[in-house]
Amino acid sequence: MKNGFFPIACATPPLRVADCTYNAEQIISLTREATKNGSKLVVFPELCITGYTCGDLFLQQILLDGALQALRTILKETSNLSCICVVGLPIRHTGAIYNCAAVCYQGSVLGIVPKQHLPNYGEFYEQRHFTPGIPADGKTFWQADGIAPCPFGAQQLFQCAEAPDFTFGVELCEDVWVADTPSVAMARMGATLIVNLSCSDEIIGKAAYRRTILQAKSGSLLCAYAYADAGMGESTQDMVFAGHNLILENSAILAESKLFSDGLLYAEPDLQRMAAERQRSNSFQPLPLTTVCTRFFMPLTETALHRFFSPTPFVPAGAAELSERCETILTLQATGLATRLRHIGCKTAVVGLSGGLDSTLALIVMVHAFDLLGLPRSGMLAVTMPCFGTTDRTYQNACRLAKAYGATLREIPIQKSVRQHFADIGQDESVHDVTGKRTDTSPHGFGKPVRRDCCRHRRPLRIGSGLGNLQRRPYEYVCRQRLHSKDVGTLSGTV
Numbered sequence: 001m002k003n004g005f006f007p008i009a010c011a012t013p014p015l016r017v018a019d020c021t022y023n024a025e026q027i028i029s030l031t032r033e034a035t036k037n038g039s040k041l042v043v044f045p046e047l048c049i050t051g052y053t054c055g056d057l058f059l060q061q062i063l064l065d066g067a068l069q070a071l072r073t074i075l076k077e078t079s080n081l082s083c084i085c086v087v088g089l090p091i092r093h094t095g096a097i098y099n100c101a102a103v104c105y106q107g108s109v110l111g112i113v114p115k116q117h118l119p120n121y122g123e124f125y126e127q128r129h130f131t132p133g134i135p136a137d138g139k140t141f142w143q144a145d146g147i148a149p150c151p152f153g154a155q156q157l158f159q160c161a162e163a164p165d166f167t168f169g170v171e172l173c174e175d176v177w178v179a180d181t182p183s184v185a186m187a188r189m190g191a192t193l194i195v196n197l198s199c200s201d202e203i204i205g206k207a208a209y210r211r212t213i214l215q216a217k218s219g220s221l222l223c224a225y226a227y228a229d230a231g232m233g234e235s236t237q238d239m240v241f242a243g244h245n246l247i248l249e250n251s252a253i254l255a256e257s258k259l260f261s262d263g264l265l266y267a268e269p270d271l272q273r274m275a276a277e278r279q280r281s282n283s284f285q286p287l288p289l290t291t292v293c294t295r296f297f298m299p300l301t302e303t304a305l306h307r308f309f310s311p312t313p314f315v316p317a318g319a320a321e322l323s324e325r326c327e328t329i330l331t332l333q334a335t336g337l338a339t340r341l342r343h344i345g346c347k348t349a350v351v352g353l354s355g356g357l358d359s360t361l362a363l364i365v366m367v368h369a370f371d372l373l374g375l376p377r378s379g380m381l382a383v384t385m386p387c388f389g390t391t392d393r394t395y396q397n398a399c400r401l402a403k404a405y406g407a408t409l410r411e412i413p414i415q416k417s418v419r420q421h422f423a424d425i426g427q428d429e430s431v432h433d434v435t436g437k438r439t440d441t442s443p444h445g446f447g448k449p450v451r452r453d454c455c456r457h458r459r460p461l462r463i464g465s466g467l468g469n470l471q472r473r474p475y476e477y478v479c480r481q482r483l484h485s486k487d488v489g490t491l492s493g494t495v
Contacts, residue, residue, distance in 0.1 A: 004272020005303040006166050006193070009039040010226050012243035012262040015233035017051035018063060024049060024070035027087055028077045034264055035083040038304055040166075042085055042264075043195045045230040046115075046173050047099060049074075049089040052199035053235035058090050058097060058129040067091075071102060071109075072146050079107030082298060084158075086170060088197045093142050093152060096131035101170045101197050103158055103294075109150045110294045112142045115172035116154045116182055123201065123238050124174075135182075136292040150294075155182050157191055157293040162300050165271045167293075168193035173200060176217060176227075187221040188287040192274040194223055199230035201239035207259060210244060219251030222277045222284055224269035231262040250277065254307055268307050334368030341461060347375055351463040353382040353409075354390070355397030362463050367405050377406035385414045388429070 011034065013026035027044055034042040046052055049070045050063060057063050067089040078085055084105045091100045091112060098114035114133025118126040136153025143149040160166035169186030176183065176196055183194045194217075200210060210227075218225040224247070231243030245257040247267035254267035278284045316322045341349070349366055353359045366380050382402040386395055402409035419429065427435055 002300055002302055004165060004270050004275075005268040005305060006163075006271050007038045007040055007266065007268045007303055008193070008224075008226055008247065009034040009037075009042040009267075010228040010245035010247060010257070010265045011042050011044050012229060012231040012245060012257070013044065013048060013233070014231070014262055015048060015051055017233070017235050018054050018057055018066075019051075020049055020063070020066035020070040021073075023051065024073045027074055027085070030264060031074075031078050031081065031083060031085045034266075035081045037264075037266065039264075039266060040083055040298060041168070041193075041195070041226075042083060043197060043226050043228040044085070044087045045228050046088040046101075046197040046199040047090065048087055048197070048230070051234055052230055052241075053237065053239070056129070064090055064092050064097070068144055068147075071104075075104055075107050075109065075147070078104065081106070084110075084296070084298075086195055086197065088172070090130070091142065097129060098133055099126065099130045099172060100133075101172055103156075103170065105296055105298075109147055110158055110296060111136075111151045111156045111292065112153075113156055113170040113172070114152070114154055115175060117174045117178045119174045119177075126174075138292050151292045153292065155186055155291050157186060157189060157289075157291060159190075159293055159295050161295045161297050163271075163298075165192055165275045166298075167191050167271075168195055170194075171196045173198040176213065181217065183217060183221060183223075183225075185287065186291075187223050188285065189289050189291060190286070190293075192223050192271040193226065193269065194218075194221070195226045195228070197228055199234065199241065200244070202242035202244070202259065207242070207244055211246065211253070211256075214246055214248055215251045215253065218248040222250055222281065223274055224249045224271060226267075232260060233262075250274065266306065268303055268305055330365060330368055333365045334372060337365060337369040337463070338372040341369060341373060341375075344461070346461045348379040348381065349461040349463050350381040350383060353384050353398045353402060353407075355384070355394030355401065360397070360401060363401060363405060363407065366463055367407075378408055380405070380407040381410060382407040383410050383412060385412050387414050387418055 011030045013023065013030050015023045015026060027048060031042055049067045050058070054063060071087070071089060074085065074087060084103065086101055086103050088099070088101050091098050099118070100115070101113045103110040103113065115130065116133050118130055118132050120127040133154040135155045136151050138151065140152045141149040142152040155169065157167055157169050167190050169183060169191040171182055171194060173196065175181055183191070186194065200206070214225055214227055227246045229244045230241045232241060234241045242259040243257060243262050244259055245265040246253060247255045247265060247269065249269040254269060255265050257265045278286070310317070316325050341347075351359065351362050351366055353363055363380070363382060367377065370377055370380060382398070384395065384398040399409060422429055425435075
């Protein structure tokens with residue numbers, strides 16, 4: 001939990017429909033296992049104590065009593081664990097039945113969160129059994145025999161006193177599928193983690209859609225998201241459930257379970273990073289705290305990280321994605337350059353071609369830009385300027401590249417000019433210090449005025465090897481400046 005990484009788990013237990021005692025045993029077992037493996041929070045599926053597919057049994061008092069007794073058992077058996085357990089069960093409150101999540105920690109219920117959006121379409125008919133929840137107001141409490149009073153209502157927040165960045169809110173299944181999700185308000189009021197107790201049935205294509213929904217939600221809210229789904233223990237009379245668990249961080253999937261599996265899924269989202277991203281983003285607008293925020297105390301411990309950190313975070317791992325990324329980068333640069341060329345009516349361009357990486361990429365971008373505009377590649381002037389630091393390999397590379405791409409190659413040796421420059425400034429040719437290297441090989445060194453002036457009569461656009469800062473100076477503007485400054489060295493446009 002130190003340094004912002006908080007180990008959490010999503011659990012899909014094997015269950016039996018309406019067998020609350022058996023289901024409680026499975027929940028306790030997985031909570032103990034998750035705690036042993038370092039998790040500080042474990043999320044279970046929607047209505048996991050009873051099973052989601054109980055149908056009209058939800059209206060029977062014996063099932064409601066069995067769910068409450070199972071909750072008491074879970075509280076007792078997990079009271080010695082330093083791990084929050086979020087479980088789903090039906091709860092009768094003020095004469096109505098609610099589809100709820102109970103946030104349990106060290107023998108107590110921190111809060112009861114009812115589901116706000118009840119689906120009643122297609123294969124779902126939750127409004128037959130349940131009442132929609134309303135946001136917590138701080139005045140409504142729930143209690144039962146052997147369970148102390150606790151806040152009741154949706155959109156509650158739960159915050160770790162020792163690490164305030166560990167603040168989470170709770171959604172239940174359909175809550176994340178609607179347009180105005182409860183997580184929006186909870187995130188804007190400070191929740192860096194949203195947990196979702198779900199029982200989402202599986203049909204063709206739904207896993208990909210579910211994944212997209214959660215990625216978009218965690219990305220737009222700059223939060224982590226833990227989604228716990230029901231598995232194969234549910235009744236298959238009307239639906240099939242696959243236990244599709246996901247843990248995400250700012251749209252990135254940290255962990256994802258295999259479909260049609262059960263057990264635990266672990267990850268360590270960086271909640272401190274989420275808080276920092278929100279501070280950095282001026283489009284994320286916080287809201288004042290208007291809901292119930294229950295604080296809990298949890299000792300901070302070292303977190304053993306198991307998540308993968310790529311040594312090349314901006315380079316995709318897959319070959320297909322890498323190819324697409326590279327093509328996009330080239331197209332972006334080529335489009336920017338082509339736009340400049342078209343705006344100033346320029347049909348020729350010059351680039352210094354050393355045969356190294358930077359100038360090669362600049363030439364490739366120029367080729368793409370000329371092709372986009374339908375300009376002949378012969379209008380690309382590649383200038384190579386051999387000097388002391390030029391090796392035969394890079395020189396031959398420059399010549400072959402120009403020939404392969406159909407560019408016009410011009411070779412201008414600069415050894416004599418550089419030697420004269422060294423003599424003027426008292427630089428020893430054998431000393432390879434910063435001055436020597438900059439004059440000999442740097443694109444901003446001695447070769448810059450050569451590239452600039454070698455073909456000014458053709459009115460080219462000069463292409464720099466940076467290409468990151470695309471900036472133009474139209475030829476006509478330069479000519480006007482020349483009339484006033486008598487500067488004969490800046491006749492070509494600049495990119």
